[in-house]
Amino acid sequence: MKYLSDQMLIEVYHRAVDLQLDAAFIELLREELQHRKIRITQFSA
Structure with missing residues (x-):
């Protein structure tokens, strides 16, 4: 996971x-x- 940028992780x-x-x-x-x-404001799950 550490190789993913924040944007890619999102x-x-x-x-x-x-x-x-x-x-x-x-x-x-x-x-x-x-x-x-990192806060995700819309959880679709």
Whole structure:
């Protein structure tokens, strides 16, 4: 995850939610967003 830019992480998160990927993967992305203190105002899940 550390190789993803903040913007790319946000895009990957939204894409994962849109595609309804594995819940554990989406949770991993959410944890990384929280770790980086990035707030996503619209959770689609």
